[in-house]
Amino acid sequence: MRVKYLIIGAGITGCTAARLLQLHGEHDVMILEAESEPGGLCRTKKIGPHFLDIGGGHFLCTRFPEVSEFIFSHIPRSEFCEFDRVSKIAIDGEIIDYPIEFNLWQLSVGKRHKYLDSALGAGEVQGHSQPVEFEKWIRWKLGDEIAEHYMLPYNRKIWGVEPDEMDVDWLSKIPRVDAQAILETWRSEKSARDRFPSHEKFYYPLEGGFQRVFDAICASVRDKISLNHPVTRLERRDDVWRVNDAIDAEVVISTIPWATIHTAEGNDLSLEGDISKLRWSSLVVSLFEENYSHDWHWLYCPDENISHHREFFIHNFARHSAPGGTYRETNVKRWKAGKGEIYSHTNPIAYPIPLRGHAGAAMAVHEHYAARRLYGVGRWGQHSYFNSDVCIHEAMLLVKHLLS
């Protein structure tokens, strides 16, 4: 069997690429998906009366107008509710609004000054140059006190590796800490919402869960997906890629981690060092039933004495879900079935870890294979901490390149 475009993975990146090819009249497309259903990290399951996003907390928000236009041309904006983000941080035994630096005034009188001193005395505000090690970067960004009670433990929990093993290049889009704004919020006791780093507002579907976004994009390419069909072997033969010893593809678009592709291919040993830097972490999402009477969307939990790092309050952004549903995200290394947990889902590939040297390694691998018409795209193909909107955007760029 021969196809023009073979896509590995029926997540939002792979299905968007297929949809875009279709919109440009390219119908000779096949998508191979390892699991028994498509959607990847964008899946939702209805568990009892609760809609659970099994890939963790997913909200729609994008800075790319073309991505908004693409999504809303598949599912109307009127099928979403728009929210002003209400997220909280549990720090030092108290709960305050996110982001920490604009809400220090919410801490109790005995604590708030040490955190203000931390933020205002930090390296960035003092004009020191940016360190290249992640732990030092964290201390440089918001000072030792905030680093030790919030950012260091939180990052250890989410990534499951020591901060010193990680790079800082992926943080370049985080805005500068603005000392003036910190002081203004401190004096006025009002958060600076216009300076939120991201997701200040977000959309969430009025029915179902985040999967509605995926389903809308995927609907017209569903018949191109072959489920329960993992790619286990890729081999370059003349001008095609032979996939699983059965399908010849002129172009392969991969949306899965490179380490899984490389072992399948079993050659190009020169890339092994680079590929070993492209590691990921796994995540468990667990559902609970607990009453709450606040309006929070989610809570960051840096305390290393508890296993999860974030908790979501489903009914506060999905009113059609029953009251009292919460879910927690926990790195698989820290997870133990908790009391009251009524369902859990493990995502084997959840966060691409930005280990030292990952960006150069990803680029080297990408270029090597792109020259052979095997293109990596999306969160795994580019090994980048992309949200689904960025994955859509990257799929747009790739398809434009392929058709040019």
Ligand SMILES: Cc1cc2nc3c(=O)[nH]c(=O)nc-3n(C[C@H](O)[C@H](O)[C@H](O)COP(=O)(O)OP(=O)(O)OC[C@H]3O[C@@H](n4cnc5c(N)ncnc54)[C@H](O)[C@@H]3O)c2cc1C
């Ligand atoms: C906790 C968490 C919170 C997030 N929050 C948000 C958010 O608020 N907003 C947002 O927009 N994005 C969010 N994201 C990011 C978003 O989930 C991803 O950017 C996006 O879903 C990635 O899509 P993908 O198709 O590239 O990868 P995936 O969704 O991982 O899809 C890859 C697919 O490939 C399949 N596959 C794997 N191996 C093989 C194989 N060998 N052969 C065939 N198929 C294979 C998998 O089964 C999967 O279906 C979040 C992610 C996480 C983990």
